[in-house]
Amino acid sequence: MTKKQKTAAAWTVVIIAFFGGFALANVQNKVPPVIDVVMAYFNIGETDAGWLTSVFTIMGMITAIPASMLMHKMGPKKIGVISLACAAVGGIIGAFATELWVLMATRVLEGVGVGMIAVVGPTVISMWFPAEKRGLPMGLWGSWMMCSQTLLFFIGGGLSTAFGWQGVWWFCVAFCVIVLILYMWKVDAPPEGTPNYAEGEDEEEFKLGDGFKSASTWILTIAGTIFTFCCFGFATYISLYWAQTLFGGDMNQSNWWVSVMYAIEIPVVIFIGWLLNHIKLKNRRFVGVIGFLLYTFILFFCFRMEEPGLILPFILIYPFLEGSIPTVYWTLCPSTAKSPEYSGTAIGILNVGLNIGTLLGPPVTGFFIENYGWATATIPLAIASVLGAIAFFFVKTYDHDSDKATARATGIEEDLTQAAV
Numbered sequence: 001m002t003k004k005q006k007t008a009a010a011w012t013v014v015i016i017a018f019f020g021g022f023a024l025a026n027v028q029n030k031v032p033p034v035i036d037v038v039m040a041y042f043n044i045g046e047t048d049a050g051w052l053t054s055v056f057t058i059m060g061m062i063t064a065i066p067a068s069m070l071m072h073k074m075g076p077k078k079i080g081v082i083s084l085a086c087a088a089v090g091g092i093i094g095a096f097a098t099e100l101w102v103l104m105a106t107r108v109l110e111g112v113g114v115g116m117i118a119v120v121g122p123t124v125i126s127m128w129f130p131a132e133k134r135g136l137p138m139g140l141w142g143s144w145m146m147c148s149q150t151l152l153f154f155i156g157g158g159l160s161t162a163f164g165w166q167g168v169w170w171f172c173v174a175f176c177v178i179v180l181i182l183y184m185w186k187v188d189a190p191p192e193g194t195p196n197y198a199e200g201e202d203e204e205e206f207k208l209g210d211g212f213k214s215a216s217t218w219i220l221t222i223a224g225t226i227f228t229f230c231c232f233g234f235a236t237y238i239s240l241y242w243a244q245t246l247f248g249g250d251m252n253q254s255n256w257w258v259s260v261m262y263a264i265e266i267p268v269v270i271f272i273g274w275l276l277n278h279i280k281l282k283n284r285r286f287v288g289v290i291g292f293l294l295y296t297f298i299l300f301f302c303f304r305m306e307e308p309g310l311i312l313p314f315i316l317i318y319p320f321l322e323g324s325i326p327t328v329y330w331t332l333c334p335s336t337a338k339s340p341e342y343s344g345t346a347i348g349i350l351n352v353g354l355n356i357g358t359l360l361g362p363p364v365t366g367f368f369i370e371n372y373g374w375a376t377a378t379i380p381l382a383i384a385s386v387l388g389a390i391a392f393f394f395v396k397t398y399d400h401d402s403d404k405a406t407a408r409a410t411g412i413e414e415d416l417t418q419a420a421v
Contacts, residue, residue, distance in 0.1 A: 010128040017124045023179040024117040025148035026172045027087045033156025034165040042100045050362030056111030060355035063115035068348030077188045080120045084180040087113030091173040095166045118351045123344045126198040126334035139273015142327040146265040153259035157252035198343040211345025216336040216396040221353035226388035228357030233365035246308045265319030272327045285395045291324030292389035300382040303374040335397040
């Protein structure tokens with residue numbers, strides 16, 4: 001392939017991989033836009049509703065590391081298809097649930113899909129792009145949650161009005177099936193003759209245990225855990241808070257504002273990804289440090305708004321403060337591995353942390369809301385954000401020397417050409 005063809009192939013794979021993340025993010029985020037309908041249908045409070053958002057991450061935690069192992073053996077295509085299939089099956093069963101425990105169980109099955117796809121997406125990017133050029137594609141990948149939140153908060157109210165909360169479930173099932181077909185068509189590791197930047201010089205010496213020995217991967221995982229704790233604690237309840245406090249219980253109006261906020265965040269994270277391509281690898285962590293410190297202030301303020309006029313400045317500022325953090329940790333994660341063949345393991349470890357944060361954020365926030373009020377619930381979020389900034393400061397990255405991957409691919413391509421002749 002020519003350089004132009006390789007670039008086109010890389011971006012085609014990355015875009016479909018992004019839609020895989022988008023589909024699974026829809027599955028993860030489908031509760032908050034219809035949380036009032038779900039609470040009324042199952043007669044539950046805020047804490048139990050928070051567990052509906054979080055419980056499926058248990059399987060996400062369990063599957064993240066095995067997913068990185070299976071990626072090494074089976075490749076991204078098969079793992080991506082399995083993850084999307086799990087989410088689709090879980091969604092179908094969940095749409096027929098009439099008991100809370102059944103719905104909870106389906107969220108666990110869906111968590112298998114989310115846990116796997118969250119490893120597949122960034123690993124595919126690390127295969128097709130060298131560290132110095134991962135910022136933009138990782139920025140695109142980092143927008144998967146924002147795209148989902150934008151879409152679901154925009155359409156969730158209409159779907160629930162027309163079809164009940166089950167309408168959102170069926171929408172997510174259809175999305176997963178469509179993307180599953182695209183995965184089967186195009187997503188895979190780079191073919192022979194094309195550089196694989198997540199491949200070591202001697203793949204036969206791969207030892208999974210060595211991938212756990214990078215302290216930097218664990219430090220970045222702590223930062224990621226804190227971020228998902230904060231952002232999912234915020235995202236699960238912000239629409240409900242605005243509806244109750246500012247809009248007289250009108251969830252549709254509240255959801256519309258939330259969707260606009262996350263729509264603004266989509267180009268923000270992509271821009272930050274582009275910006276990271278112009279910052280030296282070792283200095284990219286400081287973007288995360290600054291992002292977390294600024295994020296602290298808006299988290300402390302988020303459940304204290306009592307004037308509708310404050311929503312507009314809030315939704316304009318929030319995307320810039322939240323959006324920088326996931327873009328940085330996705331971009332840095334493969335480079336926290338001491339050698340490129342362990343990039344997938346590093347991503348698996350990070351995803352365990354992200355799922356832990358997602359698991360704890362909504363119920364902990366819901367507990368504080370139920371027992372101490374909205375304003376008090378902002379305090380643990382703000383404290384956690386400060387700790388995230390500290391963790392980011394100590395993240396170290398390793399130079400994986402992308403020129404070696406290019407040289408190996410060039411040698412293979414020459415051998416294939418000679419064999420054909």
